[in-house]
Amino acid sequence: MSGRFSLEVTDLVKHFPVRGGLLRRPRIVRAVDGVSFAIGRGETLGLVGESGCGKSTVSRVVLKLLEPTSGRIVLGGIDVTRFGPGAMWPHRRRIQIVFQDPYSSLNPRLSAGAIVGEPLENFGIAAGKETDERVARLFERVGLRAEDKRKYPHEFSGGQRQRLGIAKALSVNPDVIVADEPVSALDVSVRAQVLNLLIDLQDEYRLSYLFISHDLAVMRHVSHRIAVMYLGRIVELTDKRTLFSQPLHPYTEALLSAAPVPDPAKKSRRVAVRGEVPSAEQPPSGCHFHPRCPYVLPACRTTDPPLIEVAPGHHVACLRRPAGGDPAPLTPTQ
Amino acid sequence: MNNVLEIRDLATHFFTRDGVVRAVNGMSLDLAPGETLGIVGESGCGKSVTALSILRLIPPETGRIVSGSICFDGRELTTLSDEEMRGIRGHQISMIFQEPMTSLNPVLTIGTQIAENIVRHRNLSWSAALDRAREMLDLVKISDSRRRLDEYPHQLSGGMRQRVMIAIALSCNPRVLIADEPTTALDVTIQAQILDLMLELKEKLGTAIIMITHDLGVIAQTAQRVVVMYAGHKVEEAPVDELFAGAMHPYTRGLMRAIPRTDTDAESGGRRRRLEEIPGIVPALTRPIVGCPFSPRCAFVAARCRAERPPLEQPKAGHCVACWETRRVLEAAA
Numbered sequence: 001m002s003g004r005f006s007l008e009v010t011d012l013v014k015h016f017p018v019r020g021g022l023l024r025r026p027r028i029v030r031a032v033d034g035v036s037f038a039i040g041r042g043e044t045l046g047l048v049g050e051s052g053c054g055k056s057t058v059s060r061v062v063l064k065l066l067e068p069t070s071g072r073i074v075l076g077g078i079d080v081t082r083f084g085p086g087a088m089w090p091h092r093r094r095i096q097i098v099f100q101d102p103y104s105s106l107n108p109r110l111s112a113g114a115i116v117g118e119p120l121e122n123f124g125i126a127a128g129k130e131t132d133e134r135v136a137r138l139f140e141r142v143g144l145r146a147e148d149k150r151k152y153p154h155e156f157s158g159g160q161r162q163r164l165g166i167a168k169a170l171s172v173n174p175d176v177i178v179a180d181e182p183v184s185a186l187d188v189s190v191r192a193q194v195l196n197l198l199i200d201l202q203d204e205y206r207l208s209y210l211f212i213s214h215d216l217a218v219m220r221h222v223s224h225r226i227a228v229m230y231l232g233r234i235v236e237l238t239d240k241r242t243l244f245s246q247p248l249h250p251y252t253e254a255l256l257s258a259a260p261v262p263d264p265a266k267k268s269r270r271v272a273v274r275g276e277v278p279s280a281e282q283p284p285s286g287c288h289f290h291p292r293c294p295y296v297l298p299a300c301r302t303t304d305p306p307l308i309e310v311a312p313g314h315h316v317a318c319l320r321r322p323a324g325g326d327p328a329p330l331t332p333t334q
Numbered sequence: 335m336n337n338v339l340e341i342r343d344l345a346t347h348f349f350t351r352d353g354v355v356r357a358v359n360g361m362s363l364d365l366a367p368g369e370t371l372g373i374v375g376e377s378g379c380g381k382s383v384t385a386l387s388i389l390r391l392i393p394p395e396t397g398r399i400v401s402g403s404i405c406f407d408g409r410e411l412t413t414l415s416d417e418e419m420r421g422i423r424g425h426q427i428s429m430i431f432q433e434p435m436t437s438l439n440p441v442l443t444i445g446t447q448i449a450e451n452i453v454r455h456r457n458l459s460w461s462a463a464l465d466r467a468r469e470m471l472d473l474v475k476i477s478d479s480r481r482r483l484d485e486y487p488h489q490l491s492g493g494m495r496q497r498v499m500i501a502i503a504l505s506c507n508p509r510v511l512i513a514d515e516p517t518t519a520l521d522v523t524i525q526a527q528i529l530d531l532m533l534e535l536k537e538k539l540g541t542a543i544i545m546i547t548h549d550l551g552v553i554a555q556t557a558q559r560v561v562v563m564y565a566g567h568k569v570e571e572a573p574v575d576e577l578f579a580g581a582m583h584p585y586t587r588g589l590m591r592a593i594p595r596t597d598t599d600a601e602s603g604g605r606r607r608r609l610e611e612i613p614g615i616v617p618a619l620t621r622p623i624v625g626c627p628f629s630p631r632c633a634f635v636a637a638r639c640r641a642e643r644p645p646l647e648q649p650k651a652g653h654c655v656a657c658w659e660t661r662r663v664l665e666a667a668a
Contacts, residue, residue, distance in 0.1 A: 276524060
């Protein structure tokens with residue numbers, strides 16, 4: 001693999017046209033509106049945000065399941081942005097996905113063995129007996145039993161199905177795995193098993209993860225760096241430790257303070273954010289977060305803050321957080 | 335102080351083609367007036383079925399309360415007629431569900447749905463009920479309440495719909511509010527708003543709340559006392575501080591260590607810490623459980639655990655646990 005990064009995304013934009021009705025003009029949903037990041041080998045970049053922030057659209061675009069409106073996607077040093085299905089084919093195996101709900105992403109008519117073996121044969125990586133051997137090794141590695149190969153997806157529990165989904169993604173030796181809410185549908189006791197498996201596999205194969213979740217606790221556990229998204233944009237990106245100890249963007253701060261801490265002695269000190277996430281069809285002017293922000297200035301309503309590096313490795317898009325500025329908490333303006 | 339609700343040895347079973355599912359199997363709990371009681375457990379542990387049993391909402395085609403008693407304010411609910419039960423439901427005991435969209439009627443206005451419940455239980459005219467509905471919308475902090483009365487559920491966001499559900503549930507000043515995963519479908523900043531609202535209204539109206547959730551964070555931040563359920567049984571019960579500081583049941587202890595957290599660092603010596611796993615999965619409820627339901631997954635299992643179901647004992651005042659090996663568990667923890 002060439003290049004420093006397994007996956008590099010620059011100014012990624014994905015707009016969806018929404019057809020107007022009889023009397024309504026066609027509109028555009030700006031699902032992803034200029035997103036940039038890079039993921040190194042063996043690194044996990046967490047993408048966190050609330051529903052509708054565009055995190056899942058990012059995942060579909062980097063997998064080229066959706067064509068980007070503009071921007072650049074570089075996979076292992078190769079610019080794949082303009083690749084059509086044919087040109088993309090040989091590169092598809094470099095990037096694989098693990099879905100939230102393994103049940104709806106696994107073919108119910110195929111046995112577990114066939115589900116994991118199919119990509120191997122499709123990509124010409126193995127055939128016949130060799131496929132069987134590789135499938136057996138994968139089953140063992142993800143903690144499924146050899147006799148499970150003959151079972152069908154509905155015969156597995158949720159956690160086992162997610163193991164199967166991971167085995168399928170892993171089968172073609174990818175460099176990057178996009179994990180889209182991989183443990184959100186699982187119960188607590190099983191969630192730990194799957195998270196541990198994902199971490200072990202990453203360390204073993206130096207996989208790069210784009211890990212998408214709305215759950216900050218899961219993020220803190222698996223990520224090396226975290227990007228916080230709000231209405232199609234990254235508002236803060238830094239290493240995990242800094243994000244949790246010194247969040248600079250008001251939205252990050254609100255998100256962290258809203259997460260209920262599993263310790264009754266630490267009653268959440270909530271930073272009040274008013275209202276709800278506005279529609280991506282008509283995002284607010286200026287900073288998208290300004291209508292909910294407790295620290296809003298008049299300029300925030302008109303000026304769109306760029307994502308700048310305010311301290312080494314710490315990127316923030318907020319007018320109140322200039323480069324080299326005081327990282328102390330802000331005083332509410334209202 | 336008299337309890338507003340007392341459940342004794344409740345068993346609710348479902349009769350399916352695969353056999354009898356013992357969803358709740360010998361559950362007892364007390365609820366004091368104005369108290370918040372948390373019920374926590376993973377999917378299939380019986381927490382929702384307990385709630386539906388209290389309201390007598392178990393679908394009669396498939397299941398029924400087979401034994402036990404549910405005593406509300408001195409009245410035995412299990413033997414009430416359907417008509418008598420309708421007088422209690424939505425009036426003295428109300429419930430809110432996880433997904434407000436499926437529990438609101440899509441073709442009726444918000445105002446109609448709130449007023450309907452008021453007219454059903456209170457001797458009020460329709461216009462007086464609508465006035466009261468508007469007061470309820472103000473109470474749950476929905477702005478512009480007069481206009482909202484004429485809106486339909488699809489015109490509201492998820493957070494607003496849950497506020498409407500709370501308005502309906504509290505419209506007749508119930509003594510007990512049962513909330514079944516009320517914020518699970520909501521984003522984290524909205525979840526914080528809804529939980530704050532529920533606790534504020536509880537103080538204001540003196541309603542006792544049964545908060546059912548799988549999320550230990552929500553439990554820690556809202557409940558005063560907690561019941562932990564596993565496979566249809568109550569395995570532990572304690573005041574919230576006591577439970578989080580010194581859980582005694584191996585399952586509760588396992589759950590607490592299996593969750594990733596936002597408030598502590600997930601690394602040790604630069605490497606990501608592994609979460610503690612609870613091996614295995616929950617038992618099938620179609621077969622009678624011999625002994626302790628957690629014994630197949632328990633690190634402290636002894637011969638007796640597999641043969642005899644442990645009774646609920648009270649090693650400390652107010653702290654109950656159903657475990658044969660409490661002494662060993664506590665020694666290992668010390």
